[in-house]
Amino acid sequence: MVDIATRVWNHKWKIDPIVRSLIDTDFYKLLMCQSVYRNKRDTQVTFSLINRSSQVPLAKLIDEGELREHLDHIRSLSLSRGESTWLRGNTFYGKRQMFRPDFMEWFENLRLPDYHLERIGDQYELTFEGAWPEVMLWEIPALSVLMELRGRAVLNDMKKFELQVLYARAMTKLWEKIEKLQQVEDLRIADFGTRRRHSFLWQDWCVQAMVEGLGDRFIGTSNCLIAKNRDLEAIGTNAHELPMVYAALAEGDTALAQAPYEVLEDWQDEHDGNLRIILPDTYGTEGFLRRAPDWLAGWTGIRIDSGDPATGAEVAIKWWQDRGEDPRQKLVIFSDGLDETKISELYQQFQGRVRVSFGWGTLLTNDFRGLAPNDGLAPFSLVCKAVEANGKATVKLSDNPKKAMGPQEQIDRYKRVFGVGDQAEIDVMV
Numbered sequence: 001m002v003d004i005a006t007r008v009w010n011h012k013w014k015i016d017p018i019v020r021s022l023i024d025t026d027f028y029k030l031l032m033c034q035s036v037y038r039n040k041r042d043t044q045v046t047f048s049l050i051n052r053s054s055q056v057p058l059a060k061l062i063d064e065g066e067l068r069e070h071l072d073h074i075r076s077l078s079l080s081r082g083e084s085t086w087l088r089g090n091t092f093y094g095k096r097q098m099f100r101p102d103f104m105e106w107f108e109n110l111r112l113p114d115y116h117l118e119r120i121g122d123q124y125e126l127t128f129e130g131a132w133p134e135v136m137l138w139e140i141p142a143l144s145v146l147m148e149l150r151g152r153a154v155l156n157d158m159k160k161f162e163l164q165v166l167y168a169r170a171m172t173k174l175w176e177k178i179e180k181l182q183q184v185e186d187l188r189i190a191d192f193g194t195r196r197r198h199s200f201l202w203q204d205w206c207v208q209a210m211v212e213g214l215g216d217r218f219i220g221t222s223n224c225l226i227a228k229n230r231d232l233e234a235i236g237t238n239a240h241e242l243p244m245v246y247a248a249l250a251e252g253d254t255a256l257a258q259a260p261y262e263v264l265e266d267w268q269d270e271h272d273g274n275l276r277i278i279l280p281d282t283y284g285t286e287g288f289l290r291r292a293p294d295w296l297a298g299w300t301g302i303r304i305d306s307g308d309p310a311t312g313a314e315v316a317i318k319w320w321q322d323r324g325e326d327p328r329q330k331l332v333i334f335s336d337g338l339d340e341t342k343i344s345e346l347y348q349q350f351q352g353r354v355r356v357s358f359g360w361g362t363l364l365t366n367d368f369r370g371l372a373p374n375d376g377l378a379p380f381s382l383v384c385k386a387v388e389a390n391g392k393a394t395v396k397l398s399d400n401p402k403k404a405m406g407p408q409e410q411i412d413r414y415k416r417v418f419g420v421g422d423q424a425e426i427d428v429m430v
Helices: 004-009 027-039 064-075 081-089 101-108 132-155 160-181 200-217 224-230 241-249 252-270 285-291 294-298 309-322 340-350 408-418
Strands: 044-051 116-120 123-131 189-191 218-221 301-304 331-334 355-360 382-389
Touching: 004 160, 004 200, 027 101, 027 132, 027 224, 027 241, 027 252, 044 132, 064 116, 064 132, 081 101, 081 224, 123 132, 132 241, 132 382, 160 200, 160 340, 189 200, 200 218, 200 224, 218 224, 241 252, 241 382, 252 294, 252 408, 285 309, 301 309, 309 331, 309 340, 331 340, 340 355
Parallel strands: 189 218, 189 355, 301 331, 331 355
Antiparallel strands: 044 123, 044 382, 116 123
16 A cells, blocks of 8 residues: 555656546546547537635745646556456456447547636636537546645645644544544445545545445445455446536527437437436426426436435435335435535435435545635635537536526526526535
């Protein structure tokens, strides 16, 4: 096992790039990329960095030259033979050859496109433009680089024994969380922490701790490289990116209202079983389910990713009941801002009523709250989202208006089209 504190203290760029591989990314990104490659490969998109925590001055903390060095390194990466073999031959969700030969041939020859980086005050403007299947693969590595460089900026001011104590305390903090989760007998939980992790080495350590502490209750990781290296299940389905881009491409209000279901029609053509998970909150969960076609009720489950999680689960349960489905056979995946206390509470509230699973993100792989001077390693909310598709702005409404994004006039239009009324604001930490 790597001594992380010593590795940080002895850090040298040439032996420690932040992103080591094109599959140091979330599994859902590759699944979505294959779907986009099949259905919308000529769509031109722009992705942009959005720092929701403006009090964190990334451009003051992170040297621009170092940031460019890491981004340029990512552009030099390509799939290794072993990575390609793993993707082509491994079984994912019980399915052999999840990734089609035509997609794999394209992926094996891929180099990520160029980026645009500019300092604006105390923040960075970082954007990526080009064909959707290529540009979308920038999201996770870009976030990983910025999160880790921010952490390194804080760690660089710490001495050797300070670092040893810092990581010892962080390890103890995580292990105490795992001990609490050991009391949840039928827990099903996965690591969803790649995008806002403290570092790759720390995420890898967290995953190993979860394996040892929870055994088969830990069902896998979203990180493909860690899943490959640790012989774990790669976990993930789809994300808000798909309906956001499909909606931006829609011509007129009628097509806009149908766009989220068009996404899932395309998804259903490719996947079955536990990959048929609905993410309903892009334009409001209640309205999405109210207008949903009957065939969607037969899908395996729903992921709750914004708003009050218990409320979202209750809405889903009632929807299944109204559609003649047995909620006890359905899967609810909670994945928004979770920590061990909330995980235990949600499990107790919904066990026996639905099948419950959890995707544990930032507060698994980046919880250094209270451990560094001035709380300088506390997690913050950084995203990289599609902001344009074929020159048209994308919109996300969410079940939490604090997560909404897009031009205000388009937000207002989408609220009208999707029948979104008043929403309760919830503070966004991650």
